[in-house]
Amino acid sequence: MTNKAVNTFLFSLMLLIWGFSFSKGIETALGIWSISEIFTHCFFVIPGAFYLIFQKRKVLAQESFKANYWLAFPIIAFSCFYVFGVVGDIRLFMHVATFVSLPLFIWMVIGNKAANHIAFPLYFMLFSIPIGEQLIPFLQELTTDIAVPLIELSGVPVYRNGLYLDIPAGRFLVAEACSGISFLIASVVFGNLYAYISFKSFSKQLIFVIISIVVPILANAIRVYGIVLTAHLTDMEYAAGADHLIYGGVFYAIVLFLLIIIGERFRDKKIIINVQTVTKYNNVKYKYWPVITLLFVLFSSQYLWLSNIKSNHKPVVINSPIINMDSLPYNVLERKLIKWQPYFPEADNVEQGHIKIDKNTKIDFYSASYDGYKGELISSINKFYYASRWSLVQTSTIKLNGHLKLAQLTHLVSPSGKNRWIIHWYQLGDTSYINKVEIKLYQTFNLLFGKVDRASLIAFSIENENNDELLLIRFLELISNIDSITKKVPEVN
Numbered sequence: 001m002t003n004k005a006v007n008t009f010l011f012s013l014m015l016l017i018w019g020f021s022f023s024k025g026i027e028t029a030l031g032i033w034s035i036s037e038i039f040t041h042c043f044f045v046i047p048g049a050f051y052l053i054f055q056k057r058k059v060l061a062q063e064s065f066k067a068n069y070w071l072a073f074p075i076i077a078f079s080c081f082y083v084f085g086v087v088g089d090i091r092l093f094m095h096v097a098t099f100v101s102l103p104l105f106i107w108m109v110i111g112n113k114a115a116n117h118i119a120f121p122l123y124f125m126l127f128s129i130p131i132g133e134q135l136i137p138f139l140q141e142l143t144t145d146i147a148v149p150l151i152e153l154s155g156v157p158v159y160r161n162g163l164y165l166d167i168p169a170g171r172f173l174v175a176e177a178c179s180g181i182s183f184l185i186a187s188v189v190f191g192n193l194y195a196y197i198s199f200k201s202f203s204k205q206l207i208f209v210i211i212s213i214v215v216p217i218l219a220n221a222i223r224v225y226g227i228v229l230t231a232h233l234t235d236m237e238y239a240a241g242a243d244h245l246i247y248g249g250v251f252y253a254i255v256l257f258l259l260i261i262i263g264e265r266f267r268d269k270k271i272i273i274n275v276q277t278v279t280k281y282n283n284v285k286y287k288y289w290p291v292i293t294l295l296f297v298l299f300s301s302q303y304l305w306l307s308n309i310k311s312n313h314k315p316v317v318i319n320s321p322i323i324n325m326d327s328l329p330y331n332v333l334e335r336k337l338i339k340w341q342p343y344f345p346e347a348d349n350v351e352q353g354h355i356k357i358d359k360n361t362k363i364d365f366y367s368a369s370y371d372g373y374k375g376e377l378i379s380s381i382n383k384f385y386y387a388s389r390w391s392l393v394q395t396s397t398i399k400l401n402g403h404l405k406l407a408q409l410t411h412l413v414s415p416s417g418k419n420r421w422i423i424h425w426y427q428l429g430d431t432s433y434i435n436k437v438e439i440k441l442y443q444t445f446n447l448l449f450g451k452v453d454r455a456s457l458i459a460f461s462i463e464n465e466n467n468d469e470l471l472l473i474r475f476l477e478l479i480s481n482i483d484s485i486t487k488k489v490p491e492v493n
Contacts, residue, residue, distance in 0.1 A: 011109065014292060018105050021299035022082060025098030028091050032130040038182045039130040041189055046102075046128055048193070052121040063114040067291045071108040072298065075101060079302045086306060088444025089376050092131060099128045109291055120196045127192070132185045133380070137392065139179035139217070146221035147174070147228070154225075156232050162391035162413045169232045171415060176387060180220030183252045187216040190256070198267035208263060219255045226251070337364055340390075340420060340461050343383040344368035346376070361462075363475055369456040377426065377455040378440040384422060384459070390414055397434060398423070400476055407476065408434045421472050424459035 019026060033042045053060075078097040085093025103122035107115040115122065140163055148165065151158045159166040163174045191212020195205035337352050344350065347368035355363045370377045390412040398409045410422040426433040433439040443455055462472045 010289075010292065014105065014109060014295060017292075017295055017299055018102060021079075021302060022094075022098040022101060024086050025082060025094040029095050029098065029128065029130055032091075036130070036133075038133065038185060041186055042128050042130060045189070046125060049121040049124045052124065052196075053118045056117050056121075059117050060110075060114055063110075063117070065109070065114055066111040068108050068111050068115075069291070069294070071104055072294060075104050075108065075295075076298060078104070079298060083302060083305055084444055084448070087447045088440060089379075090440060090444065091380075095129045095131070099125060105295070108295075124192065124196075127189050132181060135184075136176050136179045136181050139181055139184070139220075140174050140176065142217065143179060143221045143224055144174045146218070147224040150222070150225040151228055154229055156229065158228075161417065162393040164391055164413065164415060165228060167228060167232055169235055172228055172231070173391065173415070174224060178220075178224055180216060180223075183220065183255075184213070184216045187212045187256070187259070191259070194260070194263050198263050200268045204266065204268070211262065212259060215255060215259060216252075219251070223251050337366060339463060340364055340385060340422075342366050342368070342385065342457075342459065343381075344377075344457065345381065346370075346379075357471075357475065361471065363472065364461040366459045366461070367456055369454055371452070371454065377443075377457060378436045384410065384424070385412060385420075390420065393419075398473060400473070406432075406434050409473075418463055420461060420463045422459055422461040423472055423476050424457060427454075427456040427458060429453035 029042070033039045078101050081093055082097035082101070085091065085095075085097060103125045106118075106122060144160065144163055144165070148158060148160055151165070151167070156167055165172045165174065188209070191209045194212075195208040199205045199208065337354075348371045349367075349369040351365070351367045353365060355365060357363055368377070368382075376382075391414075393411040393413050395408060395410050398407055400407060407423045407425045410424070412420040412422070414420070424434075426436070426439045428439055428443055433442075439455070443453070446453065460472060460476060464471065
């Protein structure tokens with residue numbers, strides 16, 4: 001075999017080691033790419049990055065590869081990050097570790113000098129990480145904040161209630177689909193790629209990337225404004241149903257075309273490389289085996305660590321509800337929620353129902369418990385409420401006077417204008433939390449050492465037309481003084 005064939009084989013072997021070591025991260029990422037239109041573009045990122053590297057093949061052929069073994073330290077760090085993500089089923093951690101390790105992997109193999117020639121393709125691989133959905137609530141608020149003044153400037157009376165916009169012709173909801181997240185992420189990816197291809201100056205590249213971020217946000221707000229205005233002018237005949245999605249798609253295509261026009265107006269002239277200067281190729285044999293051996297040892301250690309954790313993982317047995325309703329000095333009505341229904345589909349135990357406070361007042365309760373094995377308490381699929389029925393107004397942290405010191409207060413509003421308050425907290429063993437990130441990290445840290453506690457959500461809610469959440473707060477302060485409100489389950493080590 002020629003040196004080129006040997007090098008190709010060994011480099012492919014290294015990529016296979018990466019793929020096997022981060023198989024869980026790759027598998028879950030592919031699942032997200034295939035079901036979410038927000039991240040469909042991710043299928044083209046890695047192939048696109050390798051194509052950009054392929055275009056640099058003549059330049060790379062002139063470089064003497066020299067492995068950078070110092071990069072073993074960040075690779076080890078991201079390997080631990082990956083294990084942490086797998087154990088806690090924190091997919092963000094898994095995906096970050098997986099797709100950050102790939103460019104680090106290539107950089108380590110070819111060395112600093114060669115990697116400098118393909119810096120952008122290595123950076124571009126990071127867009128494979130399916131991240132950005134967390135921005136949807138913020139984008140909904142921002143879109144509404146920009147659209148409402150535009151509607152008012154057009155002389156259309158508008159009343160804003162959370163994410164609901166009421167005009168004389170009807171009501172609109174700035175839903176998740178109206179956040180513009182899909183177009184924003186696609187625009188950022190396009191902006192980075194176009195800036196790399198079209199501009200040589202870093203300042204120009206940075207300016208165009210910033211434009212690719214700002215323009216889709218402003219464009220989406222204008223789109224929402226246009227939909228509301230069109231519906232107003234046509235008495236809800238147009239842009240009030242599913243057709244506004246079609247209008248949105250056409251509008252986004254126009255905006256993307258404008259971005260290209262802006263870029264073409266200021267793009268740098270293509271630099272023609274003198275082909276005659278690219279004649280000297282690197283014929284020095286590069287010894288891949290030391291770096292292969294190092295990576296194999298690192299990823300074998302990662303695999304053994306994960307196998308050891310899984311073998312020591314013994315889930316706690318849940319045979320009782322987290323809320324001890326028998327200890328409450330109130331009557332518990334039917335054990336089913338109708339108007340407000342949280343969604344925690346993989347819970348091992350669910351307790352729900354209504355508590356009758358007086359003749360006219362009922363408080364809803366809901367708890368979901370997990371044994372630390374099948375489902376996850378903190379997961380993107382779990383919902384406190386359905387966005388089609390409720391709109392978020394505000395969330396805040398409240399202090400209580402009982403044993404429960406802190407809780408999270410959420411204020412919702414329905415399309416009919418009814419207000420609902422939810423007070424909730426999380427329970428891990430005997431400790432309560434209100435921060436999802438904090439409990440998730442603490443729970444995962446325990447799992448790394450084979451310790452499993454029952455993880456639970458506890459929530460109480462009230463629907464009150466008087467816009468008064470104090471009744472629910474006073475109720476929580478009362479029951480938090482009852483020591484037996486939560487039933488304990490022995491730890492399993």
